[in-house]
Amino acid sequence: MSDNIDEFFEAALSLVKTAGNLITEYREGCKLFELKSSDIDLVTEIDKKVEETLINGLSNKFPDHKFIGEETVSDGGKCELTDDPTWVIDPVDGTMNFVHGFPHSCISVGLMINKVGVAGIVYNPILQQLFTAKKGQGAYLNGKPIHVSQMTELKKALITFETGTSRDEERYKAMLENFQLIVNKGHGVRSLGSAALNMCMVALGGADAYFEFGIHAWDIAAGAVIVREAGGVCIDPAGGPLDVLSRRVLAAGTTELAQELAQTLVQFYPERD
Structure with a gap:
């Protein structure tokens, strides 16, 4: 399974980097947005395009995989987690920031198998921050290992x-x-x-x-x-x-x-x- 996870991860990483180009085009803000559940819950066309890019790309490579995507669920899709390989996707986490041009927004893609997280990619293309991790292999920022603090109080x-x-x-x-x-x-x-x-x-x-x-x-x-x-x-x-x-x-x-x-x-x- 670890070999498969590597394959899944590399496919997702390539798609995330490609989708990041959609976000960097709007580094000064994206003024066209719609409201969802409240006047501070926003969605843009970029959210939808990023999610489509990721889901379509991964579906083509891994047709048996499942998906939980923010915009898919918002449009009435199911939020159902099974034991099957499932990609859990936030196409633009920090949409409010993205709308205003505040440079802290990212693409977040997690892979769960048997309901356990086995891989994660968080990419802020505007600040070029790429956080990655695979289960049992450590966590990285732009390819360099990262570690939590040891604060206990x-x-x-x-x-x-x-x-x-x-x-x-x-x-x-x-x-x-x-x-x-x-x-x-x-x-x-x-x-x-x-x-x-x-x-x-x-x-x-x-x-x-x-x-x-x-x-x-x-x-x-x-x-x-x-x-x-x-x-x-x-x-x-x-x-x-x-x-x-x-x-x-x-x-x-x-x-x-x-x-x-x-x-x-x-x-x-x-x-x-």
């Missing part, structure tokens, strides 16, 4: 998290309470506007942890592989195992920090994918 930790793309009042209340908790108890807070890139910052050791409620499988499937292969942990924000369909995630450089955060956070449980 929240009081010394730099935490990334997001306000999200939902106006849901209950989720918003939990988000604001958690922001206050982290500001008071942690070393600092950062927000890149992209779940995948936040997770890659944890893998890189630049951030010590990241959490979010309300994300989707396509936001985190690739990042979870990259964080784990960089030596970190990805769990449910309440402390249990990660379920990529739960719309909840906590990534950290160490188990100790992850569990301290899990015990600190105000919890919110969105509707599952």
Whole structure:
């Protein structure tokens, strides 16, 4: 199977690099967009074109593979995870950033087999950041190995998290309470506007942890592989195992920090994918 994963990974990587050219054409912003679930949940034609490029290219090479794509699901497709090789795709993670020309958006492609993440690619073509990982083979930024930090204490930790793309009042209340908790108890807070890139910052050791409620499988499937292969942990924000369909995630450089955060956070449980 490892030989097959290498083949799958190389095919996806080539397509991701090609699709990245669609994003770099709009490095100063993409002003044509539509609204999805709320006035801060956006989609552009580039999101759709990138996803089409990836799914069509992978389907042609691997016709028995399955797909969970953000825009496909938004248009009424199923979000169904089976044991079959399944590509979990966010064509532009950080669409709000992309629309405004803020240079932190990326293509996120995760491969799951038997419901386990085995490969991840996160590519920010504007800043030329290519994060990659295959199960058991480590994590890399532009071909160089990366590793998580060894921070174990929240009081010394730099935490990334997001306000999200939902106006849901209950989720918003939990988000604001958690922001206050982290500001008071942690070393600092950062927000890149992209779940995948936040997770890659944890893998890189630049951030010590990241959490979010309300994300989707396509936001985190690739990042979870990259964080784990960089030596970190990805769990449910309440402390249990990660379920990529739960719309909840906590990534950290160490188990100790992850569990301290899990015990600190105000919890919110969105509707599952």
